[in-house]
Amino acid sequence: MAGSMRMDVKCRVLDNGLRVCVLEDHSTPTATFQVWYRVGSRNEASGKTGISHLLEHMMFKGTKKYGPGEFSKIVAKNGGVENAFTSRDYTAYFENWASDRLSVSMELESDRMRNLRLDPQEFQREKQVVMEERRLRTEDDPVSLLVEEVYATAYKVHPYHWPVIGWMSDVESITLEDLRKHYETYYTPNNATLVVVGDVREKEIFSMAERHFGALPKGREPAEVKSEEPPQCGEKRVVVESPEARLPFVMLAYHTPSIGSGKEYALEVLTHIIGEGKSSRLYRRLVYEEKVAVFTSARYQRMSKDPGLLYLYAGAVPGRLPKDVEVMMREEVSSIKAGELTEEELRKAKNQVKAGFVYGLDSNFYRAMVIGRLETLGVGYEYLNTYLDRVASVVKADVVEVAREYLLDKNLTVGVLIPEGEGGKGGGPS
Numbered sequence: 510m511a512g513s514m515r516m517d518v519k520c521r522v523l524d525n526g527l528r529v530c531v532l533e534d535h536s537t538p539t540a541t542f543q544v545w546y547r548v549g550s551r552n553e554a555s556g557k558t559g560i561s562h563l564l565e566h567m568m569f570k571g572t573k574k575y576g577p578g579e580f581s582k583i584v585a586k587n588g589g590v591e592n593a594f595t596s597r598d599y600t601a602y603f604e605n606w607a608s609d610r611l612s613v614s615m616e617l618e619s620d621r622m623r624n625l626r627l628d629p630q631e632f633q634r635e636k637q638v639v640m641e642e643r644r645l646r647t648e649d650d651p652v653s654l655l656v657e658e659v660y661a662t663a664y665k666v667h668p669y670h671w672p673v674i675g676w677m678s679d680v681e682s683i684t685l686e687d688l689r690k691h692y693e694t695y696y697t698p699n700n701a702t703l704v705v706v707g708d709v710r711e712k713e714i715f716s717m718a719e720r721h722f723g724a725l726p727k728g729r730e731p732a733e734v735k736s737e738e739p740p741q742c743g744e745k746r747v748v749v750e751s752p753e754a755r756l757p758f759v760m761l762a763y764h765t766p767s768i769g770s771g772k773e774y775a776l777e778v779l780t781h782i783i784g785e786g787k788s789s790r791l792y793r794r795l796v797y798e799e800k801v802a803v804f805t806s807a808r809y810q811r812m813s814k815d816p817g818l819l820y821l822y823a824g825a826v827p828g829r830l831p832k833d834v835e836v837m838m839r840e841e842v843s844s845i846k847a848g849e850l851t852e853e854e855l856r857k858a859k860n861q862v863k864a865g866f867v868y869g870l871d872s873n874f875y876r877a878m879v880i881g882r883l884e885t886l887g888v889g890y891e892y893l894n895t896y897l898d899r900v901a902s903v904v905k906a907d908v909v910e911v912a913r914e915y916l917l918d919k920n921l922t923v924g925v926l927i928p929e930g931e932g933g934k935g936g937g938p939s
Contacts, residue, residue, distance in 0.1 A: 518880060518890045519711045525727040526699025529718045530880055530890060531711040534873060540707025541873045542614035543603040544622070545881040547702075548695035550673045551597045551734055551814060559675015560683055560691050562595040563639050567688065568602065569593075570631040572624040577631060580617055587613050595673055598814040599885045605874055608708040615721040618703075622696055623725050632685050640681065643674050651751035651926055652758055659762050659820070659924035662747045667738040667815060697728025702884045706877040738764070738816065745922040750929045756803070757831040758926035761838055762820040765915050767813045769888050774899045775907040776819060776915070780809040781858035782850065782908065783841060784821050788857070790841045791821060799837060801829045814886050819915065831925045846912045848905075855905055862900050 520530040549561050571577040584591045589606030604614045647653045657672050664670035674680075703722070705714050741764060766772050784791045784807020791805035802823040810817030821842075825834045870876050880890045 515894050516876070516880075516890065518893075520884075520890070521715050523698065523719060523723050525723065525725055526697075527718070527722050527725070528702040528884065529715060530702060530704045530884060531709060531714045532704075532706040532876060532880065533709060533711060534706060534876075535708050537873075538608055538708045539606065539873060540608035540611055540705060540709050541603060541605045541877045542611055542618070543601055543704040543877050543881050544618050545599055545601045545702045545704065545885045546695055547598075547700050547885050548600055548691075548731070549596050549598045550671060550675070551668050552695065552731070553668060553671070553675075555671075556679055557683060557687060557691075558671040558679040559639065559643075559673070560679075560687060561600055561695075562674055563636065563680065563683060564688055564691055564696075565593050565595045565600050565602075566635045566639060567627060567632065568621055568625060570628060570635065571626045572621050573626055574620055574624065575617070577628070580621070583613065583617065589613075597669055597673060599882070601878075601881060601885075603874070603877070611705065611709065611714070612717060615717050619721040619725065622698065622701070622722070625692055625696070627685055627689055627692070629685055632688065636680060636683070639674065640677060643677055643680065647672065647674065648677075649753060651749070651754040654751060655747075655749045655758060655760060655924050655926040658747045658749055659760055659922055660818075662745050662924070663741075663762055663764065663818060663922040664738055667736045668734065669738075669813075669815065669817070694728070694731050698722055698725045699727045700731055702881060704877045704881045704884070706880070707873040734815075741920050741922075744918045746925070747922070748925045748927065750927055752929040754926050754928045756827060756928070757825040757829075757834070758822065759825070759831050759834045759838065760820055760822040760924035760926075761835070761842070762818045762922045762924065763916050764816060764920050765809065765819045767816050768811050768883075768886060768892070772911055772914075773809075773811045775903050775911045776809050777811060777862050778855070778858045778900065778903050779845065779908045779912055780807045780819060781861045782854050783807050783845060785858075785861060790845070791823060791838060794841055795823055795834065795837055801826060801834050801837060812882050812886065831927060835923065835925070842912070842916050845909065846916060848909050850905055850908060852905065855903075855908065859900055859903060863897055866896060866900075 516532055518530055518532045522528050553560055569580055584604055587610045589604050591604045593602040647657055661670055765776055795802035795805050803826050805823040807821045809819040821838055823834050825831055883890050883892050
């Protein structure tokens with residue numbers, strides 16, 4: 510990686526196991542403060558899905574020291590913004606504001622790390638909020654519903670099988686005691702990482718972290734997730750009929766290795782060649798030339814703790830059958846596996862990957878996000894300092910190799926979304 514892009518991150522571990530990472534950037538008098546917990550839907554059990562996301566909501570409902578809603582009011586009063594998010598692998602909380610406000614973050618986040626007040630009435634209200642969120646964002650959104658079904662089909666053993674927001678019946682049945690145990694198990698200093706990026710001095714941040722977090726007791730190490738998804742032995746298919754769907758939608762999802770495997774650089778380049786942007790293989794063929802789709806794209810889940818998915822998708826134009834779209838998508842996959850790849854395609858895709866990486870580090874917040882993810886996933890921030898060089902070293906043979914290794918029919922889950930009542934119009938195997 511070019512020297513000008515190297516990130517001089519400094520990390521320390523407190524006696525109670527809390528990891529603190531700091532990146533100084535004095536270009537503006539601002540900073541971001543983030544707390545990353547190594548817990549997400551991956552750490553949940555069947556029957557308790559969605560509990561990590563529900564706990565994220567409850568983290569804003571007060572502690573013994575601060576009442577419900579006071580956290581957000583204090584942040585706003587100090588000119589900051591705050592929020593949180595839950596994924597399959599982690600839950601994170603952040604505040605963005607002037608760098609001289611970081612002591613407020615330290616005070617508030619250290620307090621709710623161990624002193625959360627789980628009020629029964631607030632808990633019942635927030636369960637209803639989460640259940641409504643699931644209705645709006647998944648059950649009433651046909652594409653999201655299909656994606657959920659594809660994951661549930663592609664994974665039969667690993668907890669990536671269930672959605673981050675949880676199954677409705679599970680969310681409804683979670684008890685306050687369930688939530689308390691989840692909080693006490695995972696919200697401990699030894700299961701968390703603080704990331705501070707901005708107009709700060711590392712020594713001051715380490716000192717503040719010690720002062721505010723150092724006395725918090727170390728918890729027991731949470732049980733490791735030992736589930737491993739076995740190799741898929743044949744193509745899987747799932748068809749979703751939805752009254753909310755207006756057009757057919759096709760998704761091809763392949764199991765792929767996650768970050769740290771060494772294969773992710775070629776897989777990232779492959780994803781851009783086949784489906785990223787309007788000059789990609791899928792867009793050029795399906796939208797411009799054949800006019801069977803109104804949009805196409807591709808995604809590779811590099812940033813995951815365990816092996817994830819590389820998926821391609823396309824929305825069919827009115828009157829075209831999903832099986833027609835699927836056939837053309839498969840043909841583009843086959844052409845890359847056959848080595849039908851130009852040096853110009855390779856060059857352009859590598860430039861796109863590198864540009865996306867650089868642009869993704871254009872603020873304190875996003876730099877902290879990447880550092881937090883890498884630290885939480887166990888790869889470490891040092892990964893950043895070799896990423897561009899590793900992408901630059903990808904050659905045509907590498908792309909063809911990963912396509913032949915992972916984009917296999919027996920490794921594939923096909924998802925098809927069709928408007929309700931059109932089940933006989935191409936939703937099945939082609």
